[in-house]
Amino acid sequence: MKTRxxxxxxxxxxxxxxxxxxxxxxxxxxxxxxxxxSIMVPWIAIGDDIFYAGEANLLTEVGMMGLLVSxxxxxxxxxxxxDEMTAYIRMQSFVWSLWFxxxxxxxxxxxxxxxxxxxxxxxxxxxxYLVYILKFNLTMRAVRREGR
Amino acid sequence: MKNTxxxxxxxxxxxxxxxxxxxxxxxxxxxSIEAGGYVPSAVLVLKIARYFGKPVESVFELDEND
Numbered sequence: 193m194k195t196r197x198x199x200x201x202x203x204x205x206x207x208x209x210x211x212x213x214x215x216x217x218x219x220x221x222x223x224x225x226x227x228x229x230s231i232m233v234p235w236i237a238i239g240d241d242i243f244y245a246g247e248a249n250l251l252t253e254v255g256m257m258g259l260l261v262s263x264x265x266x267x268x269x270x271x272x273x274x275d276e277m278t279a280y281i282r283m284q285s286f287v288w289s290l291w292f293x294x295x296x297x298x299x300x301x302x303x304x305x306x307x308x309x310x311x312x313x314x315x316x317x318x319x320x321y322l323v324y325i326l327k328f329n330l331t332m333r334a335v336r337r338e339g340r
Numbered sequence: 341m342k343n344t345x346x347x348x349x350x351x352x353x354x355x356x357x358x359x360x361x362x363x364x365x366x367x368x369x370x371x372s373i374e375a376g377g378y379v380p381s382a383v384l385v386l387k388i389a390r391y392f393g394k395p396v397e398s399v400f401e402l403d404e405n406d
Contacts, residue, residue: 273366277378335368338375 197279200269208265215258219318222255223311263321271332281331289324342401346374348392363387 221228228251235248271278296319300312349359356370363370363384372378373388380388389396 273368275365275369276381276384277365277369277372280378335372338368338371338377 197270197274198268199274200265202270202272202274204265205269205271208262208267208269211258211262212266215255215262218251218255219259222252223315259318263318263325267321267325267328277335278332281335282328285324285328285331288327289320292323292327293320341379341406342376342403343373344399345370345388348394348399349374352392359388359391362391 220226231250232247233250235244235246235253237244237248293316297316300309300316304312345359349356356367356374360367360370364387365384369378369380373380385396385400389399392399
């Protein structure tokens with residue numbers, strides 16, 4: 193019986209890992225206000241009065257989009273030896289990271305105020321991916337070591 | 341769920357890798373099943389039992405916690 197799992201081929205995981213470092217570094221620079229050249233470009237988006245037609249910093253857009261794509265590639269790609277136990281560990285890791293991220297978000301909602309909360313909310317967008325990737329890969333590593 | 345996969349494998353004199361290849365999973369999955377760390381799906385249970393040429397109940401058995 194074949195079931196679709198909506199995962200990308202394994203090669204995307206490798207690509208995502210290579211992409212992650214530069215985009216994560218760029219996003220950290222943006223988060224901690226490191227002086228970077230701003231490349232303003234005309235931008236149309238959803239915003240003020242339904243449509244926002246103005247300018248956007250290309251570095252911010254590329255950095256955040258690149259980080260999202262690289263994390264998605266790592267999180268949503270098949271393992272080399274993907275089978276039903278991998279799918280089970282994947283599902284458990286999703287649930288675990290959802291609980292963990294919810295707890296962190298609850299803490300932030302209650303105890304972080306003002307402008308810091310915006311930075312926190314921005315970082316929290318990616319936290320679910322990061323926690324899932326860590327949990328899944330650590331569990332897989334433990335399973336592989338156990339089987340040696 | 342208890343199982344006798346390790347015993348059946350010893351009787352047939354095959355490695356975890358050979359069984360894994362025969363039923364289409366990784367060696368780690370067979371290892372986890374033998375150690376009781378992973379409960380296989382009904383499809384995999386049927387495949388393993390068929391590979392050993394035994395009824396499912398003689399390879400897999402419910403334990404008191406199931």
